Each structure stands twice: as C-alpha cells, then as structure tokens.
Amino acid sequence: MVQGSANWNTELSQEWLQNYVDDWVSFYRKHTSDGKVASYIPILAEANQDHLGITILGKNGMAIRSGDVDIPFTLQSISKIISFIVGCVERGIAYMLDRVDVEPAGEAFNSIMHLEMKQLKKPFNPLINAGAITVTSILEGETSEEKIGPILDLLEKMLGYRPKINKEVYLSEKLSSTRNKAIGYYLLETNFLESELDVTLDTYFKQCSIEITVDDLARIGMILANDGVNPDTQEEIIPRQEARISKALMLTCGMYDASGKFATYVGIPAKSGVSGGIIAAAPPRVREEELPFLEGCGIGVYGPALDDKGNSIAGIRLLRHIAKQWDLSIF
Numbered sequence: 156m157v158q159g160s161a162n163w164n165t166e167l168s169q170e171w172l173q174n175y176v177d178d179w180v181s182f183y184r185k186h187t188s189d190g191k192v193a194s195y196i197p198i199l200a201e202a203n204q205d206h207l208g209i210t211i212l213g214k215n216g217m218a219i220r221s222g223d224v225d226i227p228f229t230l231q232s233i234s235k236i237i238s239f240i241v242g243c244v245e246r247g248i249a250y251m252l253d254r255v256d257v258e259p260a261g262e263a264f265n266s267i268m269h270l271e272m273k274q275l276k277k278p279f280n281p282l283i284n285a286g287a288i289t290v291t292s293i294l295e296g297e298t299s300e301e302k303i304g305p306i307l308d309l310l311e312k313m314l315g316y317r318p319k320i321n322k323e324v325y326l327s328e329k330l331s332s333t334r335n336k337a338i339g340y341y342l343l344e345t346n347f348l349e350s351e352l353d354v355t356l357d358t359y360f361k362q363c364s365i366e367i368t369v370d371d372l373a374r375i376g377m378i379l380a381n382d383g384v385n386p387d388t389q390e391e392i393i394p395r396q397e398a399r400i401s402k403a404l405m406l407t408c409g410m411y412d413a414s415g416k417f418a419t420y421v422g423i424p425a426k427s428g429v430s431g432g433i434i435a436a437a438p439p440r441v442r443e444e445e446l447p448f449l450e451g452c453g454i455g456v457y458g459p460a461l462d463d464k465g466n467s468i469a470g471i472r473l474l475r476h477i478a479k480q481w482d483l484s485i486f
C-alpha cells in the first residue's frame with residue numbers, strides 16, 4: 156500500500172519528503188502497465204514503458220528527485236506553452252489572442268473537426284495542434300531556424316543551457332505527420348497561417364523535438380509558478396501577463412480533453428506531451444498548517460506509457476497523489 160497521510164509539521168525535512176516521494180514513485184510505477192507508449196511517431200514507440208521519474212523544485216534549490224530522472228525526452232506538446240509565450244512577447248498579447256482563442260476544445264489534441272464544422276474565426280486555443288500550428292506561423296522569422304531561435308533562447312535563459320533538437324525525433328515526426336499536414340493545409344486554405352506552410356510545420360516539428368529532462372520541466376514550472384520570475388534570483392524571465400495567461404491555458408486546456416478532470420482531482424496548471432512528459436506549476440499558497448512547498452514549486456514528470464487521451468498514465472496518478480497529500484491544489 157502506498158504511504159499515506161503524514162504529519163507534515165514534523166516531516167518537512169528534505170529527507171522525509173524524499174522518502175515519501177520514492178515510495179509513491181515505486182507504487183505508481185506499477186501503473187505504467189495500464190498505458191501504452193505513443194507509436195504514431197515511430198521513434199516514440201522505442202521508449203521504455205516502465206519508466207517513471209519526477210523532479211519537484213522549490214525555492215532555494217529545495218529539490219526532490221525520484222525514479223527515472225535522467226532519461227532525456229522531447230518536449231512535444233509542452234513546447235506549445237513556450238511558443239505561445241514567445242509569440243506573445245514578439246507580437247503582443249492582443250495580436251496573438253485575436254488569432255487564437257483561449258477556450259477548451261473538448262476534443263483530441265489533433266482534431267480538425269471543430270474548425271470546419273463550427274466555421275471558427277480562430278482555433279480554440281494554442282495548446283491543441285490547430286492553435287499551436289497557427290501560433291508557430293505567427294512567430295517572427297522567414298525560416299524555421301529563425302523562428303526556432305527565440306524559443307531556444309527563452310529555454311536557455313530558464314535552464315542555463317541551450318537544449319538541443321533531437322534530430323531522430325524531428326525526422327521521425329516530419330516523415331510521419333500526415334495529420335499535422337492535413338491541419339496545416341486546412342489552416343492555409345482558411346487564411347489562418349501567417350507564414351509559409353512548410354516553414355511553419357518544420358518549426359512545429361522542431362519545437363516538439365527539443366530534448367529536455369524532468370529537472371528542466373521542474374525549473375520551467377517553478378518560473379511559471381512564480382508568475383515568470385525566478386524566485387531564487389528575482390529575475391523576470393517571462394513577462395507576468397504572459398506567464399499568467401499560460402497558466403490559465405494550462406489549467407483549462409493543458410491536459411487535452413482530460414483537462415477538467417485534472418483540474419478537479421489535481422488542481423494545478425499543467426501541460427502534457429505525447430512523449431510522456433508533464434510540466435506542472437504549483438503557485439505559492441497560504442495555509443494555516445505547515446505543508447511542503449508552501450512557497451510554490453515546479454514539477455516535471457516523465458512516464459511514457461500514456462492513457463487514451465495522450466497523457467502519462469502513471470504520471471497523472473502520481474501527481475494526483477502528491478497534490479492530495481501536500482494540498483497543492485490552487486482551489
């Protein structure tokens with residue numbers, strides 16, 4: 156049985172928290188067999204179904220790392236947050252939100268149906284593929300190298316190193332992306348795109364193929380949790396308004412058509428990717444009792460076995476457990 160409620164007043168030391176999280180990770184690792192690794196991008200099918208890792212990062216370097224924390228994986232849909240922020244900074248929030256809405260779609264991430272059936276004036280939100288591809292087309296630059304540059308710049312500023320694009324994943328996606336091409340052609344035909352289709356799709360495949368670890372996701376999550384500021388240096392890395400809109404989008408649309416359930420049962424802004432990553436941003440909270448990470452934390456999870464919505468199956472269950480134990484919900 157997984158270790159349950161604790162008296163956090165006496166058990167807040169890093170060592171205690173580490174023991175609890177180790178216990179929870181080994182419990183939820185068994186749940187990986189309930190999911191399946193993604194295979195529609197052929198190389199993603201090579202991931203190890205049993206992997207599960209988590210990093211939780213708070214202020215002053217307080218970090219809990221447990222399980223398979225050193226396995227690199229690609230951002231996939233988590234990159235949609237970064238490209239949205241970059242696009243808002245480059246063009247202005249009003250320009251961006253004139254072209255992409257902020258409403259949950261209630262459909263699969265790669266659905267095209269609503270765009271056509273409802274004759275939308277703009278894609279539902281920047282976190283589904285139609286919206287994300289539109290955002291990528293809005294980014295400044297004529298080539299995919301020019302467009303991806305500021306995405307990598309922002310990541311470098313947050314992570315302290317420049318992440319690389321995993322070429323194998325990029326090529327695997329580029330060669331197998333009939334659905335994204337279909338979405339792209341639809342967006343082109345309906346005048347949503349602001350750059351050449353090929354350049355837009357190429358940039359989108361590159362941003363999805365940026366390689367990171369759970370430590371990196373936790374660091375980005377921590378900055379988002381603090382409204383764009385690194386709480387250790389007080390440096391503003393993401394403008395406050397962009398950070399706050401991103402968290403609203405993560406909460407309402409970040410887990411695709413399971414976002415409502417995630418908000419209800421976990422209650423933390425989060426975004427998943429099809430390679431099995433989840434980023435979560437738990438803002439500082441006020442509680443009468445002592446609880447872990449009261450000053451907020453960023454969480455990175457990796458678990459490539461996915462549920463039928465495309466979210467890490469063990470990752471979601473682990474996050475739900477931690478959020479409940481530590482009262483991390485924003486509600």
Ligand code: DON
Nearest residue numbers: 231232264363427428429465
């Ligand atoms: O558009 C795609 O197919 C991927 N590169 C990204 C999708 C993704 O991560 C969706 N996740 N749950």
